[in-house]
Amino acid sequence: MNRLAPLALLLLACGTADAEPVVSIRRNGPDENRVNIAILGDGYAQGDQVKYSSDVDRLVQAMFEQAPYQRYAPYFNVNRVDVVSAESGASHPASGVRRNTALGAEFDCAGIQRLVCVNTGAVNTIVSRSLPSVARDIVVVLVNDPEYGGSGGSFTVLSTHTAAVELLLHESGHSFGLLGDEYETTPPPCVNTVEPPQPNIAREIGRDRLKWAAWVDAATPLPTSATGSVGAYEGALFCASGLFRPTQNSKMRSLGVPFEAVNAEQLIRRIYNFVSPVDSSEPAAPSLAPARGAAVEFSVQPMQPASEPLLTTWRVDGAVTATGTSFRLQSAFLAAGTHTVEVAVVDSTSAVRNDPGGLLTGRRTWTLSVQASTADDVKRALEDVFTRWRNPR
């Protein structure tokens, strides 16, 4: 074999390639403060691009119709990467069907008929040259084949079968939500000798030690056998016994059912792992030195979920002073010296009962150096307050 062949291939691979066109499907804010989904198509030839667009729209709409993503849809950006394949569809090696596609999607992966694998190198190449790193929190490959199939892992692969969105939601429960499987069958092997790390799987089910104890009513027995309430149901993470799940059923156990409370709570915490409740705030500078007696305008742009707006509270030196998205501080009312102004934006959703990391609260703090004010400064500040009270903007 020609020993230079690999080098030649590598040199070819190093040739400059244009980034694929990226179309923003949902743009709700800066990538840095959103969860960013990138969708790549495979098996969509040039003539399939209109279908690709509508397939992606349908997928995204179906995803954001379900809780908890429905309320938090404004916390996501979605980009569609327009990848053009030479041929339509996907390969089915067991049936002798071969398709030349950009990402090499094929069914029958590892001998499993519905398992669809893609060329990870091709995906990484396109993703890295088309999208900034911050815009790749969730990568999805949509394969233009109506047969049910897909796979999970570093990115989710799914076919255009209408039920495949359920696969996306389940797999993103793993890759994005870090949730465990709630079904019992093996393989993979059952390991029930230590408390698992997943927030929806427990070995310890004492009321004081159960991870999701905040969701369990005092009247619910542990372990639990009656359906309908959060408890501790035996059988999870590939173990028929020794490990427990929070509900009789959930999307981490079956497709076509809700995530249920404990899994939804974790997904919301994960969303807030990437998204601060404070989308932006003013002034930009953390330290301020207003002129003697001057008023200082503060403002905050909280994140805006689809329902139940977040609560905004302003504190001056720790004392609650105002609510709302803007706050005008009369420095004339403050003693000379250093003061702090803090805004706290809180998502008080009932869907989260455990937030040990305080992820559902965002804060911004400013330090003010205030000069001693005169009686005239105080008088002007009072007039300003009354004028604004009579004529609110």
Next chain:
Amino acid sequence: MHTTLCGAVLATAILCGVAACATAQTPAGALTFRKLTTSVAQVEGTQVRDLRIQWTREPGPAIAGQAQAATPQSNVFSLLQEQTSTGGLRRERAPQLSTTQLVVVVQDASGRELDWRTVADPSMIRAEFPGPDGTLSGRVVEQRSSELLVSIPDVAGADRLRIYRPVWNGRDYDLEALGTVPLGPAR
């Protein structure tokens, strides 16, 4: 705007083909995820290095009386491509880890940790499908050869990446070293 740096990558790739580019699996020592995240802050930079890394797992030498699958594996990592771009890196407000991820640590020449990132483990493919009653069953297919896409800050002094696999010990994740990828100088 992306800049692809093929010259350096090509050189690295050639070196990887000739010499041992990655260290063999080594014990993790006392490094845990909690210790790493509390002692090493993630760098906020304006330049990002995107690294495509090939990961090949090879069976270790046969051990008498043990199945080949039970013998230790060696992990070979090699840099396929690097590109730099302007922009920030993803910031996590409360980083969490799972066994479906890897931890990538940027070290300087003396082994001091400069930055760390988590990345999905590309070697694991989940095959999960519903049965007649809708309940799922599944398998994890582990690939011998896979590719990581790692984004790190373009931090001065970065000499190598250390790649770890998290192993849950019941309270925290022990970080088991899989291998090392040498880096070119920061640009």
